[in-house]
């Protein structure tokens with residue numbers, strides 16, 4: 001039987017050891033979306049696939065399709081993003097980005113916009129010296145929008161009113177709601193004007209122009225909490241492991 005070869009770019013999200021010498025990888029690919037890949041022999045000390053099968057590794061893959069997995073026929077590295085691993089904070093935010101993709105996208109459903117967003121975010125993260133949260137928040141907001149959950153922020157998502165004094169953010173309605181519409185979602189949380197402003201700025205500013213945005217650490221942290229809750233609500237998850245780790249680290253540093 002001749003197996004057809006599939007050629008696609010992909011970024012390794014995670015990997016786990018399989019038996020003694022192999023690895024099962026989760027790879028987000030441009031052409032196939034999120035797939036499970038068996039990397040035979042990748043766990044051998046002298047395997048030629050070691051660099052290609054690390055998290056963050058961005059490759060041109062040639063794959064064949066088996067019964068349960070894809071198999072790697074060839075992998076050519078495009079970028080290892082080794083700079084991400086050189087810095088503790090960078091790598092922690094990096095793992096959060098990979099986990100967010102892994103937990104939010106459906107299996108085997110290609111989405112070129114999300115692939116390009118991931119690639120671009122990792123590229124920028126690799127060169128970022130500080131303000132990691134701004135990049136990660138912008139990434140999360142754009143990603144959830146590309147998944148089809150762009151929050152409505154041009155006015156109250158229920159009645160359209162944009163003259164209100166105060167706003168709340170509603171996960172269930174998918175946007176901001178005004179004081180008159182509070183009965184639509186009693187769990188909606190109050191949102192400061194600055195946080196609301198930050199949301200619009202992060203949504204509409206391209207990733208490579210984030211330097212232009214001056215958002216305080218405090219506002220970013222508040223915004224990111226709103227965003228995290230909103231993302232978790234939409235992807236029906238309770239938490240992100242890597243984010244807990246980040247928070248723990250931060251608490252220790254403070």
Ligand SMILES: [Zn+2]
Nearest residue numbers: 156159178181
């Ligand atoms: Zn309203």
